[in-house]
Amino acid sequence: MSVAAEAAKPAPARRFPGPLAGALAYMAAAALAMLAAVFLPFDDYILHILVETATYAIAVFGLTVVLGLCGQINLAQAAFFGLGAYAVGLGTADLHLSFWLALAGGAGIALVMGACLGMSTLRLGGHYLAMVTISFQQILTLVMINWIAVTHGPDGVGNIARPAWFSSGHGYLGLCIAALALVGYLVWRLPETKLGRSMRAVRDNELAASVSGIDVYRIKVAAFALCALLGGIGGGLFAGGFSYVSPDQFSFAESIVFLTMALLGGVASPIGALIGTALLIVLPETLRFLKSVPGLYLAIYGLAVILIIRFMPDGIWGFVQVYLRRFMKPAAFARSAPELVLVPAKLEAESALEVEGLSKHFGGLKAVDSVSFSVRRGSVHALIGPNGSGKTTTLNVLSGLYTPTAGKIALDGHDVTALPPHARTAVGLGRTFQNIRLFRSMSALDNVVIGAERPGHDLGRIHAALVDQARAALAFVGLEGRARDPITSFSYGHQRLIEIARALAGNPTLLLLDEPAAGLNSTEKVELRGLLKRIAGEGLTILIIDHDMALVSDVAEHITVLNFGRRIADGVAGEVLRNPDVIAAYLGAEPDVAHRA
Ligand code: ADP
Ligand code: MG
Numbered sequence: 001m002s003v004a005a006e007a008a009k010p011a012p013a014r015r016f017p018g019p020l021a022g023a024l025a026y027m028a029a030a031a032l033a034m035l036a037a038v039f040l041p042f043d044d045y046i047l048h049i050l051v052e053t054a055t056y057a058i059a060v061f062g063l064t065v066v067l068g069l070c071g072q073i074n075l076a077q078a079a080f081f082g083l084g085a086y087a088v089g090l091g092t093a094d095l096h097l098s099f100w101l102a103l104a105g106g107a108g109i110a111l112v113m114g115a116c117l118g119m120s121t122l123r124l125g126g127h128y129l130a131m132v133t134i135s136f137q138q139i140l141t142l143v144m145i146n147w148i149a150v151t152h153g154p155d156g157v158g159n160i161a162r163p164a165w166f167s168s169g170h171g172y173l174g175l176c177i178a179a180l181a182l183v184g185y186l187v188w189r190l191p192e193t194k195l196g197r198s199m200r201a202v203r204d205n206e207l208a209a210s211v212s213g214i215d216v217y218r219i220k221v222a223a224f225a226l227c228a229l230l231g232g233i234g235g236g237l238f239a240g241g242f243s244y245v246s247p248d249q250f251s252f253a254e255s256i257v258f259l260t261m262a263l264l265g266g267v268a269s270p271i272g273a274l275i276g277t278a279l280l281i282v283l284p285e286t287l288r289f290l291k292s293v294p295g296l297y298l299a300i301y302g303l304a305v306i307l308i309i310r311f312m313p314d315g316i317w318g319f320v321q322v323y324l325r326r327f328m329k330p331a332a333f334a335r336s337a338p339e340l341v342l343v344p345a346k347l348e349a350e351s352a353l354e355v356e357g358l359s360k361h362f363g364g365l366k367a368v369d370s371v372s373f374s375v376r377r378g379s380v381h382a383l384i385g386p387n388g389s390g391k392t393t394t395l396n397v398l399s400g401l402y403t404p405t406a407g408k409i410a411l412d413g414h415d416v417t418a419l420p421p422h423a424r425t426a427v428g429l430g431r432t433f434q435n436i437r438l439f440r441s442m443s444a445l446d447n448v449v450i451g452a453e454r455p456g457h458d459l460g461r462i463h464a465a466l467v468d469q470a471r472a473a474l475a476f477v478g479l480e481g482r483a484r485d486p487i488t489s490f491s492y493g494h495q496r497l498i499e500i501a502r503a504l505a506g507n508p509t510l511l512l513l514d515e516p517a518a519g520l521n522s523t524e525k526v527e528l529r530g531l532l533k534r535i536a537g538e539g540l541t542i543l544i545i546d547h548d549m550a551l552v553s554d555v556a557e558h559i560t561v562l563n564f565g566r567r568i569a570d571g572v573a574g575e576v577l578r579n580p581d582v583i584a585a586y587l588g589a590e591p592d593v594a595h596r597a
Helices: 002-008 019-039 044-069 077-093 099-121 128-146 169-192 194-204 206-211 216-242 252-265 270-286 288-292 296-311 315-327 391-398 421-427 444-452 460-476 492-505 522-537 549-555 573-578 580-587 591-596
Strands: 351-362 365-376 380-384 406-411 429-431 510-514 541-545 558-563 566-572
Touching: 019 169, 044 077, 044 169, 044 194, 044 216, 044 252, 044 270, 077 099, 077 128, 077 216, 077 252, 099 128, 099 216, 128 252, 169 194, 169 216, 169 270, 194 206, 194 216, 194 444, 206 216, 206 421, 206 429, 252 270, 252 296, 252 315, 270 288, 270 296, 270 315, 288 296, 296 315, 351 391, 351 541, 365 380, 365 391, 365 406, 365 541, 365 558, 380 391, 380 549, 391 406, 391 429, 391 510, 391 541, 421 429, 429 492, 444 460, 444 492, 460 492, 492 510, 492 522, 522 541, 522 549, 541 549, 549 573, 558 573, 558 580, 566 573, 566 580, 573 580
Parallel strands: 365 566, 380 541, 380 558, 429 510, 510 541
Antiparallel strands: 351 365, 351 406, 558 566
16 A cells, blocks of 8 residues: 555656756866966965865865765874875975876875775774874874974975976966866765765665675775875875975874864865865965954854854755755656566575574673574574574674674575675675664665675666666565655654665575564554565565564464574474473473463
8 A cells, every 4th residue: 555655656856957967067167267267367375375275175075085975084184185295395396206296106105005094993993093093193293394304304395396387376276176176076976986885885884884795894995095095186286386395284283174174064075175175274364364362363263163063063065955955856767667586596505594503602691502503495484582582693693793603604505604794795695684774864775776786897887777676676665666765754664674675685595684573563564574475475585583473473484493592492483383492481481380370
């Protein structure tokens, strides 16, 4: 019934501007800005401010990627900016390299250092990244100041050259704006690419990203390295603009300025980055007249920043976007959704899943204790047991979120015990979570597209196939009519269905469902039961955890029962549910005591 209502919803209007019109408008605006840079009669002071804004903004774009898209902090962007600036400074002034070579060298060094820093810390997560980036920033500042033989120490580097074609102030500004426009365009389009979508998924929910097939660590390192690269490019261009650089321009305080620029303008978009950068460069300049009163200038500047961030938590651009969105309608789909094909192409083993002697101990607690069971291909298998009996932990070990203390797991005949979560997804595992884990900043469709994505290239045609697959999965659970709606607009029950669609879109061999009926009302439970039967009807293997015995006995052919982490029963559904040990475990009493009572 509700499925029909979804389908009857009118198709949304076409998006304006479309992608091509948007790109053309962007190019026109960039060309106009470059012409203005070259031909408008700016004096040196204005030229300096504009070059500073353009080059800083390129570095702030880096924070848009790492913090805005991927949710990782970088408190050393000024250090990467400094690496680029010193490479151009020392390269052109001391080594007499060409500007371009020095710029490329600086960008390369920043990229490699960023990648190394990311690789050494991003596995740790939490506050480590903040601490390590601060340390890196301080070390680099110390090197700039104290390695006098190379860096000229506190005196800084002078006589920095510009490329011959762009030696005038106007010409150089034109170059900086061209670089800004190019980098800005790439950062603007990044969220729509596979890499960008993976970054957003990691930011929204790392666990869900990993079981959707994303190598979380690799994506974080890529984001961090990209951020460092943009810092290096921005810094290299900055050095050419000012012909002199010194260590104090690249201190920790500047890293905080970069971060403030990103947060102030809006960290989620390069437009926000540009607004924030321009504001934080122009604001101090316009407040210059206050400098006669010591402290007043800083107080007003600080107050302005605090007020903006307090009242516009998503930055200035985030604030404006809320109003702009009213005029932007999502594009309609040209075709209707294709059918979802669920049966995996070729299966090798008779058992979809073989679990042997699986244990997971948390210190002294044996959450899962030497559990073995086997899930027959094409069957629905239930894993039941009282609260705290180790069901979710078993699923977490199966999907690779926990390393088992002991035991072996074979998926469709492949030993996956040592594989990380994303690799198990690639082998054919799909799962949902007891506490719904969706990518909350995205549409239903984008959530499911991430589930459909597999290792490979992000070409347009392949992307269209992914969208088709995602729409087919959404149609399968009855939500295709609302594909472009944000996750937050869906009811709890529908969010569970989207999570199932995300897992189905990956074309799994085995689907793990952790309490899919929990929190659903009785109508939703009936719908869920129908959905599970349709999935099973397509021949997909399901391992389901649930407390709803009516549901379990209706859909499952085979049941494994856990109690205190141990397997207490395993067999055909009807027999297991009559097993006195199982009844006792659920009643919380010894079988004979239960009889006497
Ligand atoms: P179920 O899903 O069957 O209700 P769980 O697998 O969530 O049970 O939990 C089994 C036991 O393991 C519980 O006692 C729980 O407190 C414990 N446990 C689960 N996860 C962790 C963890 N990450 N650290 C420590 N103990 C845990
Ligand atoms: Mg659980």
